[in-house]
Amino acid sequence: MTGLFPLWARHYPRQHLGADLLAGLVVTVLVLPQSLAYAMLAGLPPQAGLYVSILPVLAYALVGSSMTQAVGPVAITAIMTFSVLSPLAAPGSPHYIAMAAVLALLSGLLVLGFGLLRLGFLSNLLSRPVVSGFISGSALLILVSQATLLLGVQVHVAGTWGQLRATLEQLPHANLTTLLLGGVGMGVLWLSRSVLARMLVHWGVVHSRAEMAARLAPLLVVVVSTLVVVALDLDLHYGVAVVGPVKSGLPDLALSLPGFSELGLLAIPALVLAFIGTVQNITMAQALAMKRRERVDANQELVGLGLSNIAAAFFGGMPVGGGLSRSAVNVASGAQTPLASVVSAVGMLCIVLLGTAWFARIPLAILAASIVVAAIGMIDVAELRRAWAYDRADAFAFVGTALGVLVLGLQLGIALGVGLSLATLLYRASTPHIAVVGRIVGTEHFRNVERHGVETLPGVLFLRIDESLFFGNLRAVESRLLAEIARLPDAHDVVLIMSAVNSVDLTALEALTEIQQDLRARGIALHLAEVKGPVQDRMLQTDLWKSLAGHVHLSGNAAFECLLVTGRKEPLPL
């Protein structure tokens, strides 16, 4: 019987009960505005954001492995849903809503599959600059999508660039009341994010409480602005757009099963969504776990996220993900275990059943303001600056991915990002560091002949390769080796010091074999030194090992001593 409960529930530490209950209730209230906002960002009715804060949150709490990560409607999955579906159907239309549910189902099944097949390592396909570049590019897309709401204008153009141009053309027709409301909202939210907590601490408030107060600000902004709208009837007399009636009660569990043509349209987007969800979820779960000295199981995480999205398909119909701000609210509210998420799901259920009438007159500009402030926070200039200072290749990968997202769209953008990640890796590995070394007199140490005064043996070349050998760098190694031999006209022995060679792939092995045959034909013996255990194990049965004209030495020094004593002064007899 207890086997049905997740591990954390079976051994639930009683002392956390109070903290978890309180955190759960706080989270319920605090994530309300963003749940509505992200649903609308996704092009869905606002209640969808509330629905997917119930069953999907429960599913993840019961199955996921992270103690404090919170899933739910998040900015990245929302903008991806919008950018995938808006070319296919009018946002908010029944067809659009049905396709969003299918998208959640497909990506949920894929993520679940990744988890069950233990493909969590797929998230290693992306470097951090690429992930940051992708998120930064997406944030710019979000800004474009929210501009109409802040201006109080309507634009019916698909595509980021068309939308941007149409929005700019509408600029003279902006609703000034809406603009004022949104502008003040953004200002307050921005201040609360950036300086409120610091000011409160400065005024003597305890750090954790100051942080909590800062997180409360968005809710307060929504409440106050809604009260202003109601008091002055801004929606009725000044054309300020509001959320409008939010459906009360539970959603119908119906899911229109996708036809083949729909599957074809949504398969790739679902894959991209699943991939991004995977990367984001695992990255964040590990970061959160590390702070609490816990471990997460990447594959278990994916099972949780997958089931959560499958639940979302039936109950709300909007893809969900692991949310940075949701999780931060959860941690800041004092959550200790997923029980907090269970409580917040129950709390959201109560709100959906009882209280949605309160949301009708929330001004859209304020929700847009909260999205914009969150999106600006997602633009990771600091990472770009660090990348530029540390490694230009990483900076180019960041910029390339961000531009890819803006120019080519989210899907090709992320494909470009994977390509850039791998290209950086390949480029770095294909320009290996190789040094001609000699022995420091009186020691057993070998160092670069150009940097140190070292002793060498006439006609013997000691070469240290500082990289694993694989198809991408063996040509560089080969040409360097041949160039160094050409500079040593009476060469008769070459020693490759392999202390930093962690693996040798088949392409490199065969190239080495050919190099050794070629050198032997020229009367030069190839020796290997300091071959690592795992590399040596693999090589034992190969032609290279069997046909080596030279020897395998335990160390560079052993090779030196051996060649000093037994060394030929002449090339090998042919």
Place this chain on the structure above:
Amino acid sequence: MTGLFPLWARHYPRQHLGADLLAGLVVTVLVLPQSLAYAMLAGLPPQAGLYVSILPVLAYALVGSSMTQAVGPVAITAIMTFSVLSPLAAPGSPHYIAMAAVLALLSGLLVLGFGLLRLGFLSNLLSRPVVSGFISGSALLILVSQATLLLGVQVHVAGTWGQLRATLEQLPHANLTTLLLGGVGMGVLWLSRSVLARMLVHWGVVHSRAEMAARLAPLLVVVVSTLVVVALDLDLHYGVAVVGPVKSGLPDLALSLPGFSELGLLAIPALVLAFIGTVQNITMAQALAMKRRERVDANQELVGLGLSNIAAAFFGGMPVGGGLSRSAVNVASGAQTPLASVVSAVGMLCIVLLGTAWFARIPLAILAASIVVAAIGMIDVAELRRAWAYDRADAFAFVGTALGVLVLGLQLGIALGVGLSLATLLYRASTPHIAVVGRIVGTEHFRNVERHGVETLPGVLFLRIDESLFFGNLRAVESRLLAEIARLPDAHDVVLIMSAVNSVDLTALEALTEIQQDLRARGIALHLAEVKGPVQDRMLQTDLWKSLAGHVHLSGNAAFECLLVTGRKEPLPL
């Protein structure tokens, strides 16, 4: 004035003149049958193969950097041309011929661009098993394409699988005379390839002459079979298909410039052709140069190959490449410099002007037989076996690429190959070898605690990472580190020995920075030891370096001594 001549011509070694003249003439005659055969494999009129053995060969001889590589019509570019163009137009039709010329032009411009932009390193994108898998898969496609000619049947179906099925259905209608002719031809060619040279050597013939005789066999087979056709009028009375009239004289230099829609259709195929041409040419040029102790300049090679294809577009209209068998014939005939290729181009020009009437009654089945034997030789079972024995991942990459070529076609096949190359690389690098190490008593050496009796310090963890740190493996490093710390409950110092870490990318640097902050918060100091010069240079300005709770030690032993003397027995004060 002399600047107009290539380097090899300006300092031409007189003693090679005789060898080069002879080799050039021998090559002209020997490559005749394959030039006709590959043109027809490409779906072009036979004379196209002769034309592109003139001007393109000259262009490469004057610009390329390899001394003995010979370019011309080759099997891989021929089958690629056929598989790209046959769905777009009827092979041999004027539109088809025009598009083949455009394909040569586009891929020539691309290769030239690769060379001028110094992108020769692009050829490092493919591992050898993937290249072998690609060539093996292409060889199987060639076999399918030649089956109709060997059977003497006609099939009008596009696509490999459809063609294969249609050919099998035609099996009962095979022309037995053709089958017999082709079968005997294949048998003789196969024997001459596999055992003739060995038998001749066994009978006392000098090795180089035996090899030459074996290479002469294909020409003899063509001559003899043509004589048989003429003597018995096999083409007139027994329905044996022959080459038919081969246009004499020079081609018209007209090239129909491609329209935009054609450019769109041919851009990707041209890119694939350029990429494969690049890989093949550089690989072969380097292999040939190595045997002769020469160097090739990869980018100069590409300039040569690019110009050669541009010349081919105007003069013959068929993409060309560096050919394994062409180059082997060249070397075996004793060629010493590209002068041999110049001579062979002039020789081919004479044949085109004077002697094409002789080719009309060559039986197609014999040309098909020579292609089939060459294609069977391209299926690299030995490489697959080596890969299977040495590294399963490489074997899977081979099989995956070959299957990709067969099932998805040449273009998606090679894309899959690049993907598999990179995936193997990433997979290998993402499972780094990490060892907990200790000091061997009485020495300065550190070894794996599991394999050696070593001394350690209580509460101190020595961890050696045997791989460069990058986005793909830092999670593995992180979880191993945390797991080892968890096994050492009173840990207060962690020393990372970085002797095999050749680079640290930004993603890994930031992860290390976070790990260090997290460890410090737990009262554990992180130390680094044996950080390589280039890695250290980059790290100096980073937060990690500045905020390190521990120290940077020159060696593992220095860290040991330092912690032994000054070491805390307690965690850091928080």
